Every structure is written in structure tokens, then in C-alpha cells.
Amino acid sequence: xxxxxxxxxxxxxxxxxxxxxxxxxxxxxxxxxxxxxxxxxxxxxxxxxxxxxxxxxxxxxxxxxxxxxxxxxxxxxxxxxxxxxxxxxxxxxxxxxxxxxxxxxxxxxxxxxxxxx
Amino acid sequence: xxxxxxxxxxxxxxxxxxxxxxxxxxxxxxxxxxxxxxxxxxxxxxxxxxxxxxxxxxxxxxxxxxxxxxxxxxxxxxxxxxxxxxxxxxxxxxxxxxxxxxxxxxxxxxxxx
Numbered sequence: 001x002x003x004x005x006x007x008x009x010x011x012x013x014x015x016x017x018x019x020x021x022x023x024x025x026x027x028x029x030x031x032x033x034x035x036x037x038x039x040x041x042x043x044x045x046x047x048x049x050x051x052x053x054x055x056x057x058x059x060x061x062x063x064x065x066x067x068x069x070x071x072x073x074x075x076x077x078x079x080x081x082x083x084x085x086x087x088x089x090x091x092x093x094x095x096x097x098x099x100x101x102x103x104x105x106x107x108x109x110x111x112x113x114x115x116x117x
Numbered sequence: 118x119x120x121x122x123x124x125x126x127x128x129x130x131x132x133x134x135x136x137x138x139x140x141x142x143x144x145x146x147x148x149x150x151x152x153x154x155x156x157x158x159x160x161x162x163x164x165x166x167x168x169x170x171x172x173x174x175x176x177x178x179x180x181x182x183x184x185x186x187x188x189x190x191x192x193x194x195x196x197x198x199x200x201x202x203x204x205x206x207x208x209x210x211x212x213x214x215x216x217x218x219x220x221x222x223x224x225x226x227x228x229x230x
Contacts, residue, residue, distance in 0.1 A: 004160075042204060042220025043161065091160050106153075106218060108160025 002026065004109035006092050012115045018080040021112045025073070025094030031055075032069055033106065034077050035091040043091055049075065079114075087116045121205050126225045129195045137190040137224055139205030148208035150181060150188050153218070154201040161204065161220075164190065200228045 005024040013019050025032050030051050035043035046065065048056040051072040060067070064083070069075040079086055089111040095104040122140040129135040141150065152164040165172055165179045167188070172179045178191040192199055204223040 040222075042202075042222055043218075044220070045218065093160070105163040105166075106161075108162065110158075111160050 004092055004094055004107050006090075006109035006112055008112055009110065010113050010115075012117065013082055015084055015116050016081040018078065019082055019114060020076050020078045021090050021092075021114075023075045023077070023092030023109060025075070025092070026107055028096070029094035029107070030072070030097055031095045031104070032075050033093040033095075034067055034075070035093065035108075037089045037091055037111070039088070046077070082114075082116045084116050087114055089113050121207060121221050123203075123205055123221065123224045125222070126227065128227045128229065129192075129199075131197060131228055131230050132194050135192040135195045135199070135226065135228075137192075137203050137205075137226065138187065139189070140187045141205065141207045142186040144185055144207045146185070150179070150185075151206045151208065151218070152177070152179065152190050153204045153206065153220075154199075155204070155223070156198075156201045164203070195226075195228045197228050197230065200226055202226070 004026055007022050011019055032049045034046045036046050037043040046060045047067045049069040052069045065079055067077045091108055091111045093106040093108045095106045097104050120143055149166050149168050151166040153161040154164050155161040165174055165177050167179045167181050169181060180189045180191060202223040202225050204220050206218055
């Protein structure tokens with residue numbers, strides 16, 4: 001079974017530039033997540049999709065971050081314009097479904113390491 | 118969210134058992150306890166989850182205290198590949214009913230040959 005794919009793996013940009021990340025979840029997984037992981041910290045959820053609808057984007061800085069999941073499969077996360085504090089690893093994850101009482105296992109991609117100079 | 122307490126770091130020798138503790142004293146009675154780990158330069162991966170009874174799978178065992186205020190992840194024979202950050206995540210740390218994970222800082226496990 002193919003895992004969660006992400007690209008690019010690394011990206012270096014200057015502040016105020018734009019950047020986009022791509023994620024292809026595991027086939028058949030309805031739920032897709034984007035996390036931000038700053039060095040030395042655990043991942044923090046940015047946005048969660050159920051199929052192509054947004055379930056939770058409460059921690060997404062909407063003035064500069066945007067995300068979409070067209071057709072309920074692939075997803076892109078965009079930052080425009082980037083700030084120095086956006087330097088982090090951006091992780092995509094997917095799961096079969098979500099919700100209580102048991103939240104399905106999440107499968108993570110390798111992440112995209114973003115450096116903003 | 119249920120507060121969790123894990124050691125910042127632990128060390129183990131290769132081929133010896135490792136017990137990784139987690140305190141989650143405010144967990145509610147119906148919430149699962151999940152463990153994920155993150156190997157260097159990789160995304161987190163699921164390890165195990167449980168509710169009340171001890172659980173075993175091919176990766177690890179999970180021992181849950183009778184009062185459910187703490188749990189211990191057990192790696193029966195540590196290998197160099199087990200060096201990672203281990204996260205304990207009570208289900209109350211899921212955002213509402215949405216199933217998302219709220220990670221703490223976890224325990225960094227080092228394995229010595």
C-alpha cells in the first residue's frame with residue numbers, strides 16, 4: 001500500500017515570497033490533515049478536511065495560509081507571503097475517517113521542510 | 118484537553134526492554150490512549166492505542182493503570198531503529214469530535230548499541 005506522498009521535500013524561500021506544498025493521501029482515506037512542526041516541538045494541526053470540506057481550520061493563520069482539497073483527494077497548502085516564523089516542517093496525514101468514539105489511525109507523509117530566510 | 122506528562126528523554130541499551138511512562142490524570146473514562154512515535158526526519162507513525170485493558174501488537178505493548186491516570190508503552194527489545202520521539206495522546210486531546218491529534222513534546226528515546 002502506497003503511503004502519503006508529499007512534495008517538495010525541501011524548500012528555501014525569502015520572506016514575503018509565496019510557497020505551495022502538495023499532498024497525495026492514501027487511496028480511499030476520507031480525512032486529510034495538515035500539521036506544522038516547528039523544531040523541537042510536536043506537530044500542530046493547521047487544517048482538517050473530510051472529503052473536500054473543511055472540518056477544522058481554527059489554527060490556520062488565514063491571513064497568509066490557505067489550503068484546498070479539490071475532488072476530495074489531493075491537497076495543497078499555500079503560504080503567501082511567508083514570514084521567518086513559518087520556517088518549519090509541514091506534515092500531511094490521512095485517515096479512513098474521524099470522530100469519536102475511536103479516531104482512526106493517522107498515516108503521515110515524510111513532510112516538507114521549509115526554510116524562510 | 119487532558120494534560121499529559123512525559124519525561125523529556127530516556128536512554129536504553131539495545132535489546133533491552135524499555136518502559137516509557139505517561140501520566141494523564143485528567144483523562145475521562147471513555148477516552149482512548151494513543152501512542153505515536155516520530156523517527157528522525159520522518160513523519161509520526163502510529164504505535165498502539167487502548168482503553169482499559171493492556172494491549173499488544175507487533176510493535177509494542179501498552180499497559181494502562183487500573184485508574185487510567187497513567188499508562189506505559191513497553192518496547193520488549195529495543196533496537197537502534199526504535200530511537201525516536203514517543204508521544205502519548207489521550208483522546209480528549211483530540212479536537213472536539215474531529216479526530217485530530219494534539220501533540221505534546223513527547224519523550225525522546227535514545228538507544229545505545
